[in-house]
Amino acid sequence: MYLLLVEDEATLAESLLGVLVAKGHRVDWVADGRMALSQLATTRYDAMVLDLGLPYLDGRGVLDALRTAPAFQDRQDLPVLILSARDQSSDKIAALEAGADDYLSKPFDVDELEARLFALLRRRLGKTGAQLNWVGIQYDASKRSFACRGHTLAVSPREHAALLALMQAQGVPLTRLALYERVFADDEDASSLDVIDVVIYRLRKKLVPFAVSIQSVRGIGLYLASDAA
Numbered sequence: 216m217y218l219l220l221v222e223d224e225a226t227l228a229e230s231l232l233g234v235l236v237a238k239g240h241r242v243d244w245v246a247d248g249r250m251a252l253s254q255l256a257t258t259r260y261d262a263m264v265l266d267l268g269l270p271y272l273d274g275r276g277v278l279d280a281l282r283t284a285p286a287f288q289d290r291q292d293l294p295v296l297i298l299s300a301r302d303q304s305s306d307k308i309a310a311l312e313a314g315a316d317d318y319l320s321k322p323f324d325v326d327e328l329e330a331r332l333f334a335l336l337r338r339r340l341g342k343t344g345a346q347l348n349w350v351g352i353q354y355d356a357s358k359r360s361f362a363c364r365g366h367t368l369a370v371s372p373r374e375h376a377a378l379l380a381l382m383q384a385q386g387v388p389l390t391r392l393a394l395y396e397r398v399f400a401d402d403e404d405a406s407s408l409d410v411i412d413v414v415i416y417r418l419r420k421k422l423v424p425f426a427v428s429i430q431s432v433r434g435i436g437l438y439l440a441s442d443a444a
């Protein structure tokens with residue numbers, strides 16, 4: 216997913232950035248609240264990870280602006296996960312009341328941070344029909360359509376189910392069985408796992424023009440990756 220990380224502790228931010236990028240996420244990092252607002256104004260993120268204690272404008276101020284300022288009207292439902300120091304519990308409660316979706320206390324586990332962000336995205340997608348973005352593909356839940364670089368991706372219902380599952384996994388490999396269950400849930404005709412290979416083969420061909428590929432990890436599964444440099 217594409218994240219905005221707002222954190223003024225450079226050591227923490229750099230280690231977080233390293234892990235998240237290694238996991239396949241794209242992360243923009245800024246170290247103060249004013250920079251956060253300028254990033255939010257110009258860039259569409261999937262979620263924001265926001266520290267509370269920040270220079271110039273604190274995390275609470277960033278959140279208030281995002282949720283209420285007219286400039287952010289079309290993106291005010293961006294999922295926000297607050298990072299807070301242990302001694303800031305009253306700030307934490309205030310931030311949740313001001314519209315944060317979740318919080319983590321420092322120190323925290325990066326895997327937990329990632330899992331919580333995925334949960335926020337799924338919740339948001341289910342609730343508002345917002346967009347899901349991964350490796351340059353956008354999924355519009357309200358229209359049930361995929362687009363890449365402004366072009367609609369025409370897919371069959373089975374390809375739709377497979378591509379959506381791969382996008383929701385956000386780079387985490389899915390086994391053929393997991394994909395099969397998503398694509399052929401109630402399908403009488405699908406008697407063996409091999410049918411999923413046909414769906415994947417066709418999807419791969421459709422994704423080539425967009426520099427997106429379905430990579431496989433031997434013995435583990437398939438994931439969606441960007442071929443763009």
Ligand code: CA
Nearest residue numbers: 223266268269
């Ligand atoms: Ca701080």
